Amino acid sequence: MIMAFDRTDIAVLLSCIAVIVSGLFIPDWMINQFMFAFARALAVLGLMVLWRTGLVSFGHAFYFGLGAYAVAIIDNQLGVTDIFLRLIVSIVIAGIAGFLLGYVLRNYRDIFFAMLNTAISMVLYGIIVKTEALGSTDGFAISLPTLFGHSPEDKYPLFVVICIIAAACAIGVNFYLKSTYGKLTTAIRDNEVRVEYLGFSVAHAIHVKYTISACLAGAAGSLMAMSLGQVDPDSMINWTVSGELVFITILSGPGSVLAPFIGSFVFEILRTYAFEWAPQAWQAIVGGTLLTIIFFLPGGIWSLIEKIFGRKS
Amino acid sequence: MNTQNPILEVSNLWKTFGAVVAANDINIDVHAGEVIGIIGANGAGKTCFVNMVTGYLKPTSGSIKFEGQELVGKATRDVTISGISRSFQVSQVFTTMTVVENISIALAIAENRGMAALRPMASVALSEKCDEVLERYNMASYRDQSVSVLSQGVRKLLDIAMAVISKPRILLLDEPTSGISVEEKFEFMDVVMGALRKDDVTVLFIEHDMEIIGRYVSRVLAFYQGEIIADKPPIEALQDPKVQEFVIGKPHKKSKTGA
Numbered sequence: 001m002i003m004a005f006d007r008t009d010i011a012v013l014l015s016c017i018a019v020i021v022s023g024l025f026i027p028d029w030m031i032n033q034f035m036f037a038f039a040r041a042l043a044v045l046g047l048m049v050l051w052r053t054g055l056v057s058f059g060h061a062f063y064f065g066l067g068a069y070a071v072a073i074i075d076n077q078l079g080v081t082d083i084f085l086r087l088i089v090s091i092v093i094a095g096i097a098g099f100l101l102g103y104v105l106r107n108y109r110d111i112f113f114a115m116l117n118t119a120i121s122m123v124l125y126g127i128i129v130k131t132e133a134l135g136s137t138d139g140f141a142i143s144l145p146t147l148f149g150h151s152p153e154d155k156y157p158l159f160v161v162i163c164i165i166a167a168a169c170a171i172g173v174n175f176y177l178k179s180t181y182g183k184l185t186t187a188i189r190d191n192e193v194r195v196e197y198l199g200f201s202v203a204h205a206i207h208v209k210y211t212i213s214a215c216l217a218g219a220a221g222s223l224m225a226m227s228l229g230q231v232d233p234d235s236m237i238n239w240t241v242s243g244e245l246v247f248i249t250i251l252s253g254p255g256s257v258l259a260p261f262i263g264s265f266v267f268e269i270l271r272t273y274a275f276e277w278a279p280q281a282w283q284a285i286v287g288g289t290l291l292t293i294i295f296f297l298p299g300g301i302w303s304l305i306e307k308i309f310g311r312k313s
Numbered sequence: 314m315n316t317q318n319p320i321l322e323v324s325n326l327w328k329t330f331g332a333v334v335a336a337n338d339i340n341i342d343v344h345a346g347e348v349i350g351i352i353g354a355n356g357a358g359k360t361c362f363v364n365m366v367t368g369y370l371k372p373t374s375g376s377i378k379f380e381g382q383e384l385v386g387k388a389t390r391d392v393t394i395s396g397i398s399r400s401f402q403v404s405q406v407f408t409t410m411t412v413v414e415n416i417s418i419a420l421a422i423a424e425n426r427g428m429a430a431l432r433p434m435a436s437v438a439l440s441e442k443c444d445e446v447l448e449r450y451n452m453a454s455y456r457d458q459s460v461s462v463l464s465q466g467v468r469k470l471l472d473i474a475m476a477v478i479s480k481p482r483i484l485l486l487d488e489p490t491s492g493i494s495v496e497e498k499f500e501f502m503d504v505v506m507g508a509l510r511k512d513d514v515t516v517l518f519i520e521h522d523m524e525i526i527g528r529y530v531s532r533v534l535a536f537y538q539g540e541i542i543a544d545k546p547p548i549e550a551l552q553d554p555k556v557q558e559f560v561i562g563k564p565h566k567k568s569k570t571g572a
Contacts, residue, residue, distance in 0.1 A: 180431075191405055191407055197393055198422045
């Protein structure tokens with residue numbers, strides 16, 4: 001198998017290095033913004049793969065929440081603090097859930113696909129809210145992650161890990177999107193009958209994409225939980241979280257694997273400043289921004305970057 | 314006449330939709346290299362037959378054997394992989410992509426089955442092969458155009474070209490010339506049949522145009538209400554009184570005198 005790096009991969013690597021280095025000079029609150037943005041962007045990356053296939057999930061907070069709660073539970077019950085171990089557990093749990101539910105969801109399209117995902121996520125939300133052992137509405141606090149047995153003093157090492165994982169996932173998804181499997185995203189959106197008649201199972205292709213998106217959302221939830229240091233159902237599993245992820249997906253645009261990271265960061269900054277300027281009406285500012293994007297940049301922020309730099313990825 | 318084993322053996326094929334009988338005990342042997350025209354009025358069961366052979370519809374009963382292998386119960390994609398492909402009356406292409414992207418996806422699927430589908434798709438070899446296909450179907454000038462702006466005729470050519478990319482041994486064409494102007498239809502069929510001859514593929518095509526039937530096929534199957542009412546060489550078939558009455562629409566002599 002030949003794995004050649006293309007312009008997008010190089011851009012991802014360079015941006016990753018630039019952000020990691022900049023982390024040495026920027027203030028702590030900015031580091032937090034990057035961590036939240038990049039963690040969330042991983043889930044958006046998965047939604048982008050689905051979106052290219054013509055599928056919008058309005059319930060990926062389910063996998064995001066599974067990833068986050070997996071960290072909380074293995075921390076509180078078993079005392080697992082290693083950042084990578086936590087991450088792997090989250091991905092495996094979200095991946096298995098996505099793989100199993102994929103058997104059902106691969107048969108649905110459009111609004112049915114979107115809302116079935118919401119329904120599943122709200123079932124989990126309901127269970128957690130009503131279950132004392134799962135923290136109910138209060139959730140759990142999570143201890144600081146450790147890295148290979150070391151307990152870092154500040155958040156910088158976690159920030160570096162998030163950047164590296166984000167870059168690795170972006171390159172992985174880019175590689176996937178370049179393969180025959182990946183190119184089938186638009187093909188499936190355009191014409192499922194033709195794909196079947198070319199000899200490829202649409203259900204299988206969608207199942208794979210769905211499982212990938214579940215794993216990415218699980219990783220996102222895991223990193224988000226560790227960045228925040230706590231989990232609770234409203235900030236991890238509620239439908240508003242799913243909505244936020246779809247929001248960022250549209251804001252970012254499906255043009256490149258870099259888009260979710262830029263879009264997610266813009267969203268984070270936008271929300272922070274909107275909240276600072278207009279604590280009572282920050283949603284109106286965020287909503288207005290989305291409307292502006294849909295009207296003037298239907299290809300999302302990425303299409304603006306393409307226009308400025310005149311490149312296509 | 315033909316001593317070889319048939320490539321496609323259809324026996325006792327039935328398909329009913331409630332009270333409607335779309336396939337009424339169809340029995341056909343197709344031999345390799347034949348070019349067969351399927352004629353019949355709308356609703357006679359022609360497309361239903363193609364849909365059953367390609368696994369899109371499951372027959373109520375009966376058997377369809379391709380090179381000795383039973384096809385009934387197989388999924389569409391498995392029928393394609395085993396060597397039967399089809400085109401559509403309304404072309405089924407990827408409308409938001411360019412012509413060359415359509416071809417390259419079809420090529421990539423055909424050449425990268427299973428885990429190989431994870432290999433990067435873009436490669437020089439692939440693009441050369443795409444150009445070869447475009448050349449063969451006279452579509453080179455449309456290479457980078459989006460399918461959404463193409464005429465019906467070019468879309469139909471693309472549809473057929475994509476169906477042939479998996480190198481089928483049998484190709485079923487559903488009304489290849491529908492939507493194509495009278496002036497262009499022969500030119501269109503010449504391109505298609507010329508390209509197919511190079512691939513050595515057995516062709517069955519549904520057609521309403523009797524001029525096309527007379528010119529390109531070696532055998533005609535005439536459908537009427539799910540039944541095959543004639544299975545003959547074209548000249549004989551087109552003169553068959555039943556065919557004239559039920560397919561072509563000319564009342565045959567008996568009913569004329571009776572009236």
